[in-house]
Every structure is written in structure tokens, then in C-alpha cells.
Amino acid sequence: MQAFTQHTGIIAPLDRPNVDTDAIIPKQFLKSIKRSGFGPNAFDDWRYLDAGGPEIENEGRRVNPDFILNQPPYDKATILLARENFGCGSSREHAVWALDDFGFRAVVAPSFADIFYNNSFKNGLLPIVLDADVIDDLFKRVSENNGLELSIDLEAQTVSCQGEKIATFEIDDFRKHCMLNGLDDIALTLQHADEITVFEEKRKQTAPWLF
Amino acid sequence: MNKTKTLYDKLWLDHVVRSEADGTALLYIDRHLVHEVTSPQAFEGLRIAGRRPWRASSIVAVPDHNVPTTDRSSGIQDPVARLQVETLDSNCKEFSLTEFDMADERQGIVHVIGPEQGATLPGMTVVCGDSHTSTHGAFGALAFGIGTSEVEHVLATQCLMQNKSLNMLVSVDGDAPSGVTAKDIVLAVIGEIGTAGGTGYAIEFGGAAIRALSIEGRMTVCNMAIEAGARAGMVAVDETTIEYVKGRPYSPTGETLEKAIAYWSTLHSDEGAHFDKVVHLDAADIKPQVTWGTSPEMVVDIDSVVPNPDDETDKVKADGMRKALAYMGLEAGTPINEIAVDKVFIGSCTNSRIEDLRDAARIAEGKQVAGNIKLAMVVAGSGLVKKQAEAEGLDKIFIKAGFEWREPGCSMCLAMNADRLEPGERCASTSNRNFEGRQGQGGRTHLVSPAMAAAAAIEGHFANANDLV
Ligand code: SF4
Numbered sequence: 001m002q003a004f005t006q007h008t009g010i011i012a013p014l015d016r017p018n019v020d021t022d023a024i025i026p027k028q029f030l031k032s033i034k035r036s037g038f039g040p041n042a043f044d045d046w047r048y049l050d051a052g053g054p055e056i057e058n059e060g061r062r063v064n065p066d067f068i069l070n071q072p073p074y075d076k077a078t079i080l081l082a083r084e085n086f087g088c089g090s091s092r093e094h095a096v097w098a099l100d101d102f103g104f105r106a107v108v109a110p111s112f113a114d115i116f117y118n119n120s121f122k123n124g125l126l127p128i129v130l131d132a133d134v135i136d137d138l139f140k141r142v143s144e145n146n147g148l149e150l151s152i153d154l155e156a157q158t159v160s161c162q163g164e165k166i167a168t169f170e171i172d173d174f175r176k177h178c179m180l181n182g183l184d185d186i187a188l189t190l191q192h193a194d195e196i197t198v199f200e201e202k203r204k205q206t207a208p209w210l211f
Numbered sequence: 212m213n214k215t216k217t218l219y220d221k222l223w224l225d226h227v228v229r230s231e232a233d234g235t236a237l238l239y240i241d242r243h244l245v246h247e248v249t250s251p252q253a254f255e256g257l258r259i260a261g262r263r264p265w266r267a268s269s270i271v272a273v274p275d276h277n278v279p280t281t282d283r284s285s286g287i288q289d290p291v292a293r294l295q296v297e298t299l300d301s302n303c304k305e306f307s308l309t310e311f312d313m314a315d316e317r318q319g320i321v322h323v324i325g326p327e328q329g330a331t332l333p334g335m336t337v338v339c340g341d342s343h344t345s346t347h348g349a350f351g352a353l354a355f356g357i358g359t360s361e362v363e364h365v366l367a368t369q370c371l372m373q374n375k376s377l378n379m380l381v382s383v384d385g386d387a388p389s390g391v392t393a394k395d396i397v398l399a400v401i402g403e404i405g406t407a408g409g410t411g412y413a414i415e416f417g418g419a420a421i422r423a424l425s426i427e428g429r430m431t432v433c434n435m436a437i438e439a440g441a442r443a444g445m446v447a448v449d450e451t452t453i454e455y456v457k458g459r460p461y462s463p464t465g466e467t468l469e470k471a472i473a474y475w476s477t478l479h480s481d482e483g484a485h486f487d488k489v490v491h492l493d494a495a496d497i498k499p500q501v502t503w504g505t506s507p508e509m510v511v512d513i514d515s516v517v518p519n520p521d522d523e524t525d526k527v528k529a530d531g532m533r534k535a536l537a538y539m540g541l542e543a544g545t546p547i548n549e550i551a552v553d554k555v556f557i558g559s560c561t562n563s564r565i566e567d568l569r570d571a572a573r574i575a576e577g578k579q580v581a582g583n584i585k586l587a588m589v590v591a592g593s594g595l596v597k598k599q600a601e602a603e604g605l606d607k608i609f610i611k612a613g614f615e616w617r618e619p620g621c622s623m624c625l626a627m628n629a630d631r632l633e634p635g636e637r638c639a640s641t642s643n644r645n646f647e648g649r650q651g652q653g654g655r656t657h658l659v660s661p662a663m664a665a666a667a668a669i670e671g672h673f674a675n676a677n678d679l680v
Contacts, residue, residue: 017531018406018506022646027627030275031291033251033298035359045648054291084525085407085440088627089646091342092249093358111407114376115356115441122360163286172374173233186260189368192229192237196370199228199239200266209463209471210241210335211268 002124003182007105008151012068013142017060019082020089021116025098027206038094039101043069068103073147081138082109087116087127096123106130106152108159110135121175124182134167154180215481217378217411218447222478226336228370238373240365241335245272245308246321247299248627249340253363254302264306265369271330272303272310275301275320276627280590280617283313292628319593319619320350322346322560326430327593329459333448333475338365343643344665345436348445349429350452353413353476355442371383377411377487380480382418385492390677392570393428393661394562394641396492397419397435398500401512404490407613409441412488415480416446420494426455427566434561435643438507447479501547502645502658504535509645511547513663513675519543538647539655540635548673550657553636555580555587555668556650557614557661559624562641563592565599566659571641572605574665574679580613581671588615588630590622626651639667 031054041047041057047064047070068074079136080099086096086109096119099107106126115155121163130138141161142148151160154176157168171179178185204211216224216583228237250272257263264270277292285472287293296313303310311317317324322343325331337347337354338360347354356395383402383602401408401414414436421432429446436444453472456462463471472667498512509532511518520532536543541550557563557571568591570648589609589668591597597619600606606616623630632638632654641664642649645656659667662676 014444016534016626017527018213020644020646022625022644022649026652027625030248031289031295035252035255036447041617041679045652051652075408080659085410088440089356091340091356093252093360096358103642111410113407113440114410115358119320119358119360122358172235174231174235175373176232185372186262186367189370189372189569190235191425193368195229196265196368200369205678207334207471207474209332 001122001184003050004105004126004154006125006151007078007151008149009105010073010076010147011079011081011138011142011150012074012077013081014068014140015083015139017083018085018088021087021092021095022089024087024095025092030092030094035097036101038098039103042098042102043067054166076103078103078105079150080104080107081142082107083135084110084132086112088113091115093119093122096120096125100125108135108138108150116136121179124179126152126179128152128159128169130159130167132167146210213556215484216344217480217484217486218351218415218445218478219353219376219378220484222334222336223375225334226353235372235374237370239370240338241269242325242330242337243270243363243365244321244325244337244339244344246268246276246339246341247274247295247536249359250302250362251295252300252359253340253366256363257366262367264308264366267307269369270308271325271328272299272308273318273321273324274299274313276621276625278313278629279452280620280622280630283618314508316594316598317594320560320563320621322434323563323592323596326350327459327595329456329462331459332456332462333452333478337373342437343434345442345444346430346434346560348433348436348443349426349464349654351445351448351475353443353445356437364555368402370634376413378442379409379412379414379490380486381414381416381490383416383420383491383492383494384418385420385494386423387420387497390499390662391494391497392660393424393431395497395500396494397432397675398502398507398510398658399497400492401435401439401507402500403492404439406438406506406508407440409436412441413443413445413676414439416444421446422449425450425566427564430564431561435507438643472534483660499660499663499675499677501663502545503539503541504532505538505645505647506535507643507645507658513547513673515547516545517543517545548675551583551637551672552639552657553583553585554632554638555584555664556623556638556642557588558590558622559642560592561643562661563590563596565596566601567641568596568605571661571665572593572608574662574676575612575669576608578612578669578673580668583671584668586615587668588614588623590615590617591619593619623650625649639673641663
């Protein structure tokens with residue numbers, strides 16, 4: 001996994017609540033058995049005016065000029081600014097893979113759906129929860145300042161904008177540690193393989209019907 | 212200190228292998244359900260790392276999202292979908308996992324077949340790379356959806372790193388009026404607490420109206436806990452649970468069953484246990500529900516009208532309502548029962564069990580699908596549900612009324628196969644998500660109960676199913 005320490009990049013404003021994972025990557029792309037290549041189809045229904053699919057070349061499709069990520073400089077954005085309950089709906093990790101493949105390193109929102117939030121950490125995409133009024137303020141700043149950049153410091157748990165620190169954010173220690181170091185959490189868990197075995201043996205005694 | 216525990220607390224504590232200083236815990240997973248869409252990359256990861264599944268016997272696999280619901284004798288036509296299903300078959304073979312493949316009569320939607328086989332039991336931790344895993348909480352199990360990296364993690368370690376959620380009790384008190392089903396109850400709950408209302412919580416559904424539900428009904432309610440933002444929904448174990456579980460292929464028998472029942476009977480929240488949030492609904496106030504927008508919380512009674520964004524004071528919400536109305540092609544103030552539909556879908560892990568099909572058949576019996584309906588389809592949740600329905604003659608009722616009777620799978624719930632809406636088409640659907648494009652690009656979904664979907668098919672527009680019996 002790609003480590004995340006500090007990052008500065010352009011913020012793309014996606015001003016709607018409840019952006020679901022069906023919208024982030026529509027179902028027809030889930031037929032893939034790979035975990036890469038989803039970026040060109042991130043937000044596919046919003047991004048293009050005609051239908052897309054795994055067997056359709058994106059080149060030659062009609063691009064929706066009104067969609068924010070089609071408008072420079074947002075096509076180069078690396079930080080997504082969103083509203084509440086971002087990533088709700090289906091558990092598809094493909095949504096995170098698509099955002100990552102598009103070039104996003106972080107999503108900033110007042111709240112995230114649980115599964116999406118978890119999935120993000122497994123892929124080096126940092127979900128940052130900020131107060132609704134800080135988010136409001138960011139939307140305002142972006143609307144007044146095309147191509148505005150945000151700086152994120154994971155170690156310090158801060159976000160800065162226009163040279164000023166605007167907020168700190170919460171993250172639990174374990175996730176932070178894995179993210180800063182780009183750690184594979186399966187290997188970490190397997191360090192406790194003996195404990196798992198002991199637990200399992202005990203469980204075979206107390207709940208034999210499960211084995 | 213308060214020693215009383217909620218059901219969720221008990222399930223959690225019983226599965227903690229170790230805890231970290233920051234409260235993160237390593238949880239042991241008893242049952243891992245696997246389907247074709249979210250598993251290929253996990254198996255691939257396992258292979259690349261040279262690992263094998265920790266406990267192959269904990270896994271039950273089934274293809275459901277991509278399978279055709281029409282004649283299967285010639286296999287899957289779509290080459291991309293076919294490859295995905297074949298990949299599941301070959302992964303299961305390589306790692307010696309139990310799979311109910313497309314030709315197996317036990318094949319069906321993963322959340323229908325788990326309980327049907329007794330592969331979901333009270334007190335278990337159940338995970339699946341699918342958000343509607345919350346369904347299995349109906350058995351007093353801790354069940355939640357996970358992403359593909361977590362699927363790989365469970366395959367490799369039989370465990371997951373988790374943070375404990377907060378406890379929420381949703382108590383639906385009193386008796387539900389006749390014609391008000393589990394689906395109406397859960398839609399009313401989501402309408403009340405909102406789609407993010409349960410975020411960060413595990414929801415226990417309780418109260419007389421929930422206790423009165425069959426296991427099928429409880430599954431419908433827990434299924435949509437995720438639509439209320441909660442990763443897990445659950446119902447305490449009682450006689451109904453134990454009766455349902457007994458005698459299924461994966462269930463214990465004899466002495467082990469007695470031992471299991473003794474334990475299962477402890478799976479309820481203690482008197483006075485602390486909940487971080489409690490929501491009460493009076494079942495008597497609930498009417499048949501219909502969603503009008505693009506989020507399950509955008510829901511009203513069948514007797515209501517499409518709401519007006521101008522009446523909403525929260526600006527972000529009002530904007531969301533306007534976008535939804537534009538997408539849905541609806542005008543504020545339109546009576547719900549005047550909205551005509553083009554297609555009707557009865558199926559999905561929310562409402563495709565035998566009881567759901569009986570409910571819908573009761574409405575459709577002896578009547579005809581309206582002339583404006585382009586397609587009305589019934590997709591049983593599993594091969595065994597389909598067989599049972601056929602034994603009861605339900606298939607004949609549907610076919611005679613003009614419905615199509617299909618092979619089991621996810622079908623038009625998410626339209627990964629050929630079953631889908633065309634742009635602008637309006638659907639009465641018993642599934643769980645009315646998101647933009649969910650049932651096909653530009654498609655317009657209204658979530659309803661099976662009886663209400665059947666009523667819409669017969670009338671050609673939304674109607675109170677109660678008026679049709
Ligand atoms: S029926 Fe629908 S919601 Fe249920 S598992 Fe299948 S696609 Fe998901």
C-alpha cells in the first residue's frame with residue numbers, strides 16, 4: 001500500500017450529500033476481476049453523456065462539460081471535497097480503487113459511510129472528517145478561488161489552506177500508523193497467528209456447532 | 212459499573228481475539244460468505260502473497276450478481292460477466308471451498324442462501340463482501356459487509372481489525388396495521404432517522420412489532436440497516452429464531468443442538484442495558500411506504516404527495532430534493548397513487564423469500580398486469596425458494612397474471628445482468644436502493660414492499676395493496 005504522510009493538491013468540490021458508491025463507479029465496471037483501471041470511469045454516469053461499459057472505449061464518448069471533474073484544473077485535482085454521508089451504499093472497494101486511479105489521495109467530508117471509510121485506508125486514500133462549518137467554508141473558498149490547494153499533514157493531523165491552518169482531524173492510532181508507513185495489515189495480523197489459533201481452539205470447545 | 216450488556220456488546224465480546232490500546236480489536240469471524248463480484252481481487256492477493264484460506268470450512272460461496280435469470284442452459288452470454296463467474300468457480304476449486312454454482316439448485320442470492328442452509332446461525336460473526344450482509348443480523352448474529360481488502364484479510368487470517376460501534380435501539384412498538392409489512396416498517400424507520408442516522412452505530416431492532424415478524428420479515432428489516440447508515444442490524448434470538456434454524460443442513464443436531472440453544476437463548480440485550488441512542492416508532496402509525504427520490508430516506512406514505520423542496524429549511528437538503536425530483540421526473544404535490552410505472556421488479560435480498568412471494572401472489576391472484584406495464588418480473592431469491600413457490604402454485608398465479616417467472620439471482624436490483632431499466636423508465640421495485648442509475652442508467656426506482664409492487668403492476672400506478680384484497 002502507498003504510504004501517506006503529507007500531501008498538497010487541488011481541491012475538487014462535489015457539492016451534494018449522500019454520494020453513493022454506485023455513482024462513484026457504476027455496476028457495469030464491477031465485472032472486472034482486476035483492481036486497477038477504474039479511474040477513467042470514476043463517476044461515469046455524471047462524467048459522460050452517453051452510456052459506458054467495460055467493453056466500450058472511453059475515447060470518443062461525449063464528455064459532460066458541466067461535471068466538475070471534466071473542468072480544468074479540477075481534472076488534475078487530488079483532493080475531493082464532499083458533503084455528508086460520502087461513499088454510502090454498496091461495499092464495493094472498486095469505488096476507492098476508482099478514486100485512487102483517478103488521482104485522488106484524500107476525500108474531505110463532514111461524514112463518511114462506514115464501509116467506504118474502512119476501504120479507503122486499505123488503499124492509501126485518506127478520508128478526512130471535518131466539521132460541517134469547516135466544510136462549508138472550504139466550499140466557499142473554492143468557489144471564490146478556482147484551483148485552490150489544500151495541504152494535509154497526517155502526522156500532525158492538520159489541514160491547511162492559503163497558508164493558514166484551518167482544522168485538525170481525528171484518526172485512530174492504528175490506522176494512522178498503517179497509513180504513515182504503508183503497512184500491509186494482513187502481515188500485521190498474522191503476527192498474532194498464535195493467539196488466533198488459541199482462540200479458535202477454545203471456540204471449538206465452547207461452540208462446537210460452528211466447526 | 213453497569214454490567215448489563217446489549218446484544219451487540221455480547222456478540223462483540225465473544226469474538227475478540229485481542230484488543231489494542233486504542234480500542235481497535237481483532238475479531239474472529241465464524242462465517243465468510245463469498246460471491247463473484249468482490250472476491251476475485253482478494254483471491255488474487257492471496258495467491259500473490261503465497262497464502263491460503265485460514266479455515267476453508269468457514270466459507271460458503273455462490274455466484275449471484277452476474278448470473279442470468281433467463282434460461283441458463285447455454286451459460287452466460289456476456290463474456291466479461293462469464294469470466295467473473297468462472298473465476299469464482301476456479302478459485303473455489305483451487306482452495307477447496309464449498310460453492311453452490313450456477314447449476315446447483317441451492318444457488319441464489321448470497322443473503323438468501325446463507326440462512327436457508329443454516330449457514331447463518333445465532334451468535335455468529337458473519338461477513339461478506341457485500342453491504343447487505345446486515346441481513347443475517349436477523350438471527351441474533353453480528354453480521355456486516357466488508358470491502359475486498361477485508362475479504363482478503365478474512366481469507367488469510369479468519370479475523371478482522373474492527374472498531375466497536377455505538378449501540379442504537381430502534382424500537383417499533385405496538386402492532387402494525389394489516390397490510391403493513393416488514394418493508395414498510397424499515398422504510399418508515401429510514402424515513403425517520405435518515406440514511407446517515409445509523410452511521411457509527413450497530414442497530415438492534417426491538418419492540419412488539421419486530422417480535423411479531425417472522426424471520427423472513429426480520430431479515431428484510433436488518434437488510435436495510437445499511438440504508439440507515441448502520442453496518443450491522445440485529446434482532447434478539449427468540450423461539451421464532453430457533454424454530455427457523457432447526458433442521459437446516461448446516462444446523463447442529465442432537466446434543467450439540469441442545470447446547471447451542473442454551474447459548475442462543477442468552478442472545479438478547481439485558482434489562483437496563485445502555486444504548487447510546489434510542490428511537491421509538493409506533494407501528495400503528497405506519498402505512499404502506501413508497502420512495503419518491505434517489506435516496507431511501509426520501510420516502511412517504513402511499514396516501515401522501517411528492518414533497519416540496521421549498522418547504523425544506525436545510526439548504527443542502529432542499530438542493531438534494533430538487534436534484535432528486537429532476538432525476539425522477541416528478542413534480543412536487545403529485546399524489547403518489549397517481550404515479551404510473553413502466554416496470555415492476557419483485558426480488559432482491561430484501562424481498563425474494565417465500566413469504567415475500569406469497570404476499571405478492573395474494574395481490575396478483577386472479578388479476579391481470581395493467582396494459583401500460585412493459586415488464587413485471589418475479590425473481591426468487593434462491594433455487595429452493597423458487598422450487599417451494601412452484602410447489603405452492605405461486606408461479607402459475609404470477610404467470611397467469613402476466614408476470615415473468617425467472618431464475619434466481621440479484622437481477623434488476625443492480626442490473627449487472629441483462630435485467631435493467633432503460634433511461635427514463637419508472638420501476639416499482641422491492642429492492643433496497645433507489646440511487647441514480649442503480650437499476651440502469653437513467654432508470655427511476657421506487658422502493659416498495661412485495662404486495663405494493665404487485666398492486667402497482669395490477670393497477671399500472673402506485674396503489675394501496677390493501678384495497679386490492
Ligand atoms: S440482491 Fe441487490 S442488494 Fe442484494 S446482494 Fe444482490 S445486488 Fe446486492
